[in-house]
Amino acid sequence: MLKDSEGTVDIDRDDFITSLGGAEAVARMDHEARADAIEEYRANQLEGATAKPKGQTVAEVEAQIDTRGYRRGVGKLFIAEQGTVTRLPPMPARPTLIDFFERRFQSTQHVLQSASLAQRGGASEEVVLACLLHDLGQSLMRTDHGWWSAQIFEPYVSERVTFAIRYHQALRFYADPAAGYEYPELYYKLYGVDYEPPPHVAAAYETARRHPWYGDARLVTTNDLYAFDQTTVVTLDPFVDLIGRRFKQPPEGLGNDNTPVAHMWRTLATPDAPL
Numbered sequence: 001m002l003k004d005s006e007g008t009v010d011i012d013r014d015d016f017i018t019s020l021g022g023a024e025a026v027a028r029m030d031h032e033a034r035a036d037a038i039e040e041y042r043a044n045q046l047e048g049a050t051a052k053p054k055g056q057t058v059a060e061v062e063a064q065i066d067t068r069g070y071r072r073g074v075g076k077l078f079i080a081e082q083g084t085v086t087r088l089p090p091m092p093a094r095p096t097l098i099d100f101f102e103r104r105f106q107s108t109q110h111v112l113q114s115a116s117l118a119q120r121g122g123a124s125e126e127v128v129l130a131c132l133l134h135d136l137g138q139s140l141m142r143t144d145h146g147w148w149s150a151q152i153f154e155p156y157v158s159e160r161v162t163f164a165i166r167y168h169q170a171l172r173f174y175a176d177p178a179a180g181y182e183y184p185e186l187y188y189k190l191y192g193v194d195y196e197p198p199p200h201v202a203a204a205y206e207t208a209r210r211h212p213w214y215g216d217a218r219l220v221t222t223n224d225l226y227a228f229d230q231t232t233v234v235t236l237d238p239f240v241d242l243i244g245r246r247f248k249q250p251p252e253g254l255g256n257d258n259t260p261v262a263h264m265w266r267t268l269a270t271p272d273a274p275l
């Protein structure tokens with residue numbers, strides 16, 4: 001532990017020595033110079049901890065709206081941000097959740113990685129399933145994706161699972177250091193550094209915070225990593241049994257089952273239909 005004039009300072013010794021040019025450079029310094037260096041190192045650390053995030057403001061992000069040929073809220077299945085969309089394989093007559101995973105949902109590696117991380121961390125089956133499904137509504141609509149994602153799964157999974165899916169969207173904006181969750185750096189880029197969540201998101205956060213299932217929704221956010229392991233491709237195989245136990249697959253197929261959300265599944269099945 002290194003010390004300064006006020007007593008013990010918890011600083012990283014190796015990092016400090018490196019910042020001064022190595023052990024030899026430090027050895028050449030007299031007592032006073034070292035004390036000054038520690039003081040400066042500590043001030044820099046403090047500045048780093050309280051520094052404002054750098055990046056575009058909300059106004060700068062909004063100024064780009066009319067520079068694009070699409071809106072950022074559009075479902076991922078419906079737009080190629082660069083190039084063209086792909087020709088999609090046909091769906092079976094009675095499509096299952098797994099068929100949608102394999103043929104329609106976008107960014108499945110993200111949710112598979114999240115579910116895998118939750119499973120490794122010993123989360124409940126409902127939390128693992130929530131992680132596996134939490135962003136899939138973004139294929140249909142990115143704006144308010146927590147609500148869209150929860151809605152499409154509502155008839156087929158427990159209320160506790162849809163609670164976690166719905167509220168993860170709002171909880172992503174609010175740090176919970178006790179749970180190991182910090183505001184995501186990515187959001188400074190996506191929304192602007194001075195972004196404030198809209199009232200319905202703030203209200204959803206308050207509702208979730210007071211709810212007995214808060215921990216489940218929070219676990220979706222703590223496992224919501226874009227890729228915890230870049231080198232591993234997670235398949236659906238480890239989750240097939242869980243889906244069998246926890247997802248009420250309609251025998252006539254998703255989209256053919258006359259639920260209030262059947263048309264949403266049909267839209268995912270046939271995104272090239274003009275009307």
Ligand SMILES: [Fe+2]
Binds near residue numbers: 134135
């Ligand atoms: Fe999300």
Ligand SMILES: [Fe+2]
Binds near residue numbers: 110134135224225
């Ligand atoms: Fe996510």
